[in-house]
Amino acid sequence: MAAAVIQSIDTARVPPRWGLSRIVLSDGTTGYGEFTVEGQLPPAEAALHDMRDAFIGKTVDEAMRLIEGIHDITFYHDGPHFQSARAGIEIALWDLRGKQLGRPIYDLLRCRTRDYVKVYQWAGGNEPSPEKAAEEAAAVVSRGLRAIKLNACLPTSALDFDGRIRAAVEVAQAIRNKVGPGVEIGFDFHGRCKVNSATELAKALQVVGPKFYEEAVRPELNRHLGTIRAAAPGVIFATGERMYHPEQFLDPSVRDNIGLFQPDLVHIGGISRTWAVAQIAEYDGKAIAPHCPLSPVAFAACHQIAVASKAGCILESSQGIHYNEHLRGAGAIDPWLRFIPEPQRAQFAIISQGEYTGHMQVLTGPGLGVDLDWDEVLRAVEEEKQNPWKDMRMQLPDGQFCDW
Numbered sequence: 001m002a003a004a005v006i007q008s009i010d011t012a013r014v015p016p017r018w019g020l021s022r023i024v025l026s027d028g029t030t031g032y033g034e035f036t037v038e039g040q041l042p043p044a045e046a047a048l049h050d051m052r053d054a055f056i057g058k059t060v061d062e063a064m065r066l067i068e069g070i071h072d073i074t075f076y077h078d079g080p081h082f083q084s085a086r087a088g089i090e091i092a093l094w095d096l097r098g099k100q101l102g103r104p105i106y107d108l109l110r111c112r113t114r115d116y117v118k119v120y121q122w123a124g125g126n127e128p129s130p131e132k133a134a135e136e137a138a139a140v141v142s143r144g145l146r147a148i149k150l151n152a153c154l155p156t157s158a159l160d161f162d163g164r165i166r167a168a169v170e171v172a173q174a175i176r177n178k179v180g181p182g183v184e185i186g187f188d189f190h191g192r193c194k195v196n197s198a199t200e201l202a203k204a205l206q207v208v209g210p211k212f213y214e215e216a217v218r219p220e221l222n223r224h225l226g227t228i229r230a231a232a233p234g235v236i237f238a239t240g241e242r243m244y245h246p247e248q249f250l251d252p253s254v255r256d257n258i259g260l261f262q263p264d265l266v267h268i269g270g271i272s273r274t275w276a277v278a279q280i281a282e283y284d285g286k287a288i289a290p291h292c293p294l295s296p297v298a299f300a301a302c303h304q305i306a307v308a309s310k311a312g313c314i315l316e317s318s319q320g321i322h323y324n325e326h327l328r329g330a331g332a333i334d335p336w337l338r339f340i341p342e343p344q345r346a347q348f349a350i351i352s353q354g355e356y357t358g359h360m361q362v363l364t365g366p367g368l369g370v371d372l373d374w375d376e377v378l379r380a381v382e383e384e385k386q387n388p389w390k391d392m393r394m395q396l397p398d399g400q401f402c403d404w
Helices: 043-053 060-068 079-101 105-109 132-143 165-178 194-207 219-228 246-250 271-283 296-308 322-327 343-347 374-386
Strands: 006-014 018-024 030-034 116-122 145-149 184-188 212-214 236-239 315-319 359-361
Touching: 006 043, 006 079, 006 374, 018 043, 018 079, 018 194, 018 374, 030 296, 043 060, 043 079, 060 079, 079 105, 079 271, 079 296, 105 296, 116 184, 116 296, 132 145, 132 165, 132 219, 145 165, 145 374, 165 184, 194 219, 219 236, 246 271, 271 374, 343 359
Parallel strands: 116 145, 116 315, 145 184, 184 212, 212 236
Antiparallel strands: 006 018, 018 030, 116 359
16 A cells, blocks of 8 residues: 655644644645744745645655755755744644654654643733733733743843833732742743843842743843853753754853753754754753744644653743733633644643642643644634734834834
8 A cells, every 4th residue: 555645735824923834645644833933924934835845745754854854955044934934844744753653752752751741831911010910920820830931021222221120120029929939930031131231130130039031132142141141140041942953052152051942843943953952951951941932733842842851841831821812702712722623622731739730741642642623724814814913013212123
């Protein structure tokens, strides 16, 4: 009997800001992937469409070989659009391989190294008052979470003369007072600071006992991480969401100063390249928590890495994230779960009591362990066309544009 071959590769841009992909084999087996570049879906989708014809008619094994060689046969192959397009195909191929073999992807990478995975979620929007931020954080914790993350501050100038660091500390203190000492808090600087303001902020936020600081500066300023880290001894530094090659995590400025590697599994090109970063983290005595404010497809792929890697200490989940709340109707399901078939939704539940509070059980299904309701995906395509998600336009008090 002839092996099944790739019959079609489909893409869809859907709310809130996701690019989802589907590969269908000639025997009907279906694998799912993701090519999301937030606010820049059309160029990522175009890059995927440019790749896909080469995969039609290939078996999964042939296609896996091709996607692993795509950098060598494509002269220009850097940046989030190319890498995310690659991921849209690669993740779906891993899903198909797992389904063909009847095994989760973590079994194909190594094995299942744990039975539960700790999860953290975002808590709060961009400009909350201390009172509002504390309420939002408490609401997340009430769902069973014991680790949260929030924006560290509003964008700051190279030197903060606008009181933004002082305001950030007031927000952080209100949250700590509300959730208590038993909840771990990570602060995402989001590249909003320059070296001086990042150093000042890192020092100031220590009063609330932070667990980690994420992306203290933009990756092109990583050479200054040692200076910033010296201002906050004992706090773990993290980065990686805008690093598009595993080799970047070998740079001394990163390896010497970062304790938590955060590659974005989609933006770095998929599962195999994230697994390479996980191996670097594991054998260098560090931790990995892939950056993932994306769909359940990307989350499930990150989950496979966390389960297989002994460095995979915690997962980021965007269930309930503020970016998506405008899509929730009265009594409607969390938009994050919209495209997941109803029987599979319960597996994403966070344990809310007992020894494993704040964790989720390991996904055990073949491949990614999750499917998409593609009919529902297609119904959402028109919604995205009418209201595409755009990068926020943020400015400093003097009118200068800045990272959001």
